[in-house]
């Protein structure tokens with residue numbers, strides 16, 4: 011029998027892009043029904059975990075503006091303890107690199123990496139479906155990161171079909187404004203009746219992000235960032251924003267565009283990631 015590791019260092023919590031996002035309806039509880047294509051990026055936060063015997067969950071690093079008890083990482087660890095009755099704990103360090111509230115799913119990805127890492131460190135043995143169900147209690151994007159590969163998603167973003175996409179390079183731009191997800195979804199002007207598409211039609215369909223016009227009208231910097239990036243390649247908002255992205259011709263092209271980004275915004279280049287690093291560790 012192989013010994014259990016007691017430490018997992020520098021685990022990636024990758025960013026995601028919503029290549030498109032259609033709002034196709036609304037549930038009776040007010041949550042919106044979506045269709046979206048999630049793409050993993052080889053760029054993200056890094057988390058390190060050390061098992062503790064005393065059951066305590068400690069966050070070792072500050073995350074700006076997020077109290078320890080509210081941190082999705084801490085909440086994910088406590089949820090896994092509660093779901094499994096596990097009496098072990100963990101020290102968790104977060105190297106935060108993704109802009110928060112940017113539509114890149116950083117908090118959700120941190121939570122997903124925590125669930126998968128601690129499921130290993132604690133040998134709690136939950137399968138992928140159980141981890142995804144736990145993750146959904148923390149946020150609509152968490153199950154996707156546990157699914158661990160590019161996906162066509164429906165429902166509130168928790169029902170998946172695999173997508174095989176060619177490797178690609180992206181430029182991601184943060185326009186330096188915070189766009190509250192709840193405000194965009196509750197906007198009167200949001201269209202909620204886009205005709206559903208089939209996964210087979212995804213490549214051929216004309217897609218868009220239905221949240222983008224609402225965010226652009228209320229936050230003109232988002233529109234300005236899209237206009238700037240669109241000089242180089244077709245540009246679009248990810249999720250509920252505020253970040254925008256464009257697929258470009260390769261690494262050199264991406265780095266060149268990043269260097270010319272106006273100083274008031276931040277820009278990054280990133281490559282797609284075909285599988286989450288934890289993909290093979292959950293059944």
Ligand SMILES: C[C@@](CO)(OP(=O)(O)O)[C@H](O)COP(=O)(O)OP(=O)(O)OC[C@H]1O[C@@H](n2ccc(N)nc2=O)[C@H](O)[C@@H]1O
Nearest residue numbers: 040041042113114115149150151166191192195249250251
């Ligand atoms: C839009 C997406 C697309 O991937 O990503 P982000 O841009 O946040 O990364 C997600 O659906 C974001 O899901 P999630 O991360 O759970 O959203 P939250 O911040 O919890 O949602 C804030 C509020 O937005 C509304 N909301 C959210 C998701 C949804 N499908 N319908 C909704 O109506 C709800 O009122 C909710 O209380």
Ligand SMILES: Nc1ncnc2c1ncn2[C@@H]1O[C@H](COP(=O)(O)OP(=O)(O)O)[C@@H](O)[C@H]1O
Nearest residue numbers: 081082083110111112113114115116117118120
């Ligand atoms: N570990 C975490 N990292 C980022 N955000 C967190 C974390 N824990 C809680 N949050 C909260 O979740 C919110 C959404 O964060 P994030 O997932 O990065 O954005 P988005 O859902 O727009 O992609 C943040 O504004 C923050 O208040």
